[in-house]
Structure formats: C-alpha cells, structure tokens
Amino acid sequence: MSLLRLRGVTRTVELPDAEPLHILRGIDLEVEVGDHLSVVGRSGSGKSTLLNLLGLLDVPTSGSLEFDGVPLDKLSVAERDRRRGADIGFIFQQFNLLGGRTALENVMTPLLYASGKQFWRRERLAAEMLDRVGLSGRLASMPEQLSGGEQQRVAIARALVRGPRLILADEPTGALDVDTGASVMKLLDDVAEASGAALITITHDPNVAALARRHYRLDRGVLTEVDVSRVLTLAQQAGSL
Numbered sequence: 001m002s003l004l005r006l007r008g009v010t011r012t013v014e015l016p017d018a019e020p021l022h023i024l025r026g027i028d029l030e031v032e033v034g035d036h037l038s039v040v041g042r043s044g045s046g047k048s049t050l051l052n053l054l055g056l057l058d059v060p061t062s063g064s065l066e067f068d069g070v071p072l073d074k075l076s077v078a079e080r081d082r083r084r085g086a087d088i089g090f091i092f093q094q095f096n097l098l099g100g101r102t103a104l105e106n107v108m109t110p111l112l113y114a115s116g117k118q119f120w121r122r123e124r125l126a127a128e129m130l131d132r133v134g135l136s137g138r139l140a141s142m143p144e145q146l147s148g149g150e151q152q153r154v155a156i157a158r159a160l161v162r163g164p165r166l167i168l169a170d171e172p173t174g175a176l177d178v179d180t181g182a183s184v185m186k187l188l189d190d191v192a193e194a195s196g197a198a199l200i201t202i203t204h205d206p207n208v209a210a211l212a213r214r215h216y217r218l219d220r221g222v223l224t225e226v227d228v229s230r231v232l233t234l235a236q237q238a239g240s241l
C-alpha cells in the first residue's frame with residue numbers, strides 16, 4: 001500500500017476581483033515507504049502548495065489524496081493533526097528553530113505531543129537523535145550559537161525524533177553554502193534511509209535534486225516525472241529551473 005496516493009489533485013484559490021488562481025492542476029503521485037523523491041520547479045510553480053498538501057496542512061480543491069490508505073476526506077481535523085504529528089517531519093529553508101531554547105529543547109519539542117514511552121523518554125530520544133546528526137557535543141547550545149549547517153542538523157533531528165514515515169523538506173539547503181548543503185543533504189538521506197522513512201525534497205538546486213531516486217518537475221501546477229539527466233540539463237538552461 002502506498003504511503004501517499006494523489007489522483008487528479010487540484011488546488012485553486014479564489015481571488016477578489018480576478019479569475020481564480022489554479023495553483024495545482026491534476027496532480028497524480030504515489031509515494032511508497034522508503035521512497036526518495038525530488039521536485040524542482042520555478043518560483044511560483046506551486047511547490048510549497050504541493051508540500052502543504054502532502055504534509056496534511058491543507059486540503060485539495062478537487063481530486064483525492066490518501067495517506068496510508070485512508071482518504072483525507074475521511075479524517076477529522078483532529079485525526080489529521082494527530083497523523084501529521086506522529087507520521088510526518090518537516091524541514092524548512094530557514095530552519096525555524098525556537099530561539100532562546102537549547103538544541104536539546106528544540107529537538108524535544110515534537111515529543112511533548114507524543115504519548116507513552118516517547119513522552120517519558122523525550123530527553124533521551126532527543127539526545128540520541130542529536131548524536132545521530134553529529135551534535136552530541138552541542139546539546140546545550142542555543143540556535144544563535146550554531147552555524148547554519150548545524151542549525152539545519154538540529155532541524156533534521158527535530159523532524160526525525162518521532163520516527164516519522166514521511167519527511168518533507170522545502171529547500172533544505174537554500175540557506176547553506178554548497179559544501180555545507182551537500183553534507184546536510186547526505187546526512188538527511190542517510191537518516192531517512194536508516195529510519196525507513198520516505199523523503200520528498202523540494203529544491204531549486206539540481207545537485208540536491210539529483211540525489212533523489214525519483215525526480216519530478218512542477219511547471220505551472222503540472223507535475224511530471226523526469227529523468228535525472230533532464231534535471232541536470234534543465235539546470236544548465238537559462239541558469240534556472
């Protein structure tokens with residue numbers, strides 16, 4: 001069974017005094033446990049809108065979306081929130097760490113909503129996850145004391161600490177230099193693989209996109225699967241994707 005199954009998914013927003021905006025047009029996509037997908041597309045092509053749907057933060061205007069075999073429209077808002085918290089980890093371009101909280105406290109945050117063992121062992125689980133991303137010596141550091149690459153490692157630890165089945169990354173290397181970005185992506189790939197989670201990475205960077213095992217392009221709301229060589233060719237054309 002697919003972890004995610006989208007059939008003919010659209011997302012349209014009504015605008016005052018203008019035609020409706022068709023942001024996503026008929027998206028078909030299946031994501032299996034352990035998959036690693038990349039999505040490239042120009043600014044405004046609908047990438048973040050798609051990610052919000054995949055992350056159960058938004059609902060399609062039409063079409064069907066199933067998470068783990070359950071149609072989204074069969075889930076109550078509370079059930080959707082619960083699934084998102086337990087099964088989905090998010091990583092953003094700007095890290096989105098809580099200021100004034102240590103690395104350990106940041107990684108513990110998702111576990112405050114967990115139940116049972118995960119809740120009671122939250123400190124140890126967070127420390128173990130920080131160890132896995134190579135930051136065992138920085139548990140007490142504040143985000144502002146960490147480099148960009150280190151902050152993104154904390155964000156990765158936070159996204160993975162509940163053992164999600166799906167990891168969604170929106171421009172995870174966008175705020176990092178090339179070398180740091182490459183090492184952060186390698187780490188993300190490794191920890192996703194080790195935990196058996198599916199990883200979907202949205203990126204402008206063809207080198208990041210090329211790391212995935214399946215590649216997609218989003219063009220004005222239309223999603224198509226592309227060959228990896230196409231990803232690299234697209235990057236060379238006009239210097240943008």
Ligand SMILES: Nc1ncnc2c1ncn2[C@@H]1O[C@H](COP(=O)(O)OP(=O)(O)OP(=O)(O)O)[C@@H](O)[C@H]1O
Pocket residue numbers: 013021023041042043044045046047048049050
């Ligand atoms: N709630 C909304 N109301 C109106 N327009 C919206 C809304 N959400 C998104 N849009 C528009 O839809 C288009 C796609 O937005 P989206 O954020 O998905 O693009 P993107 O591919 O993530 O771009 P970027 O690479 O710049 O992050 C944009 O033109 C955006 O302005």
Ligand SMILES: [Mg+2]
Pocket residue numbers: 047048049
């Ligand atoms: Mg975006």
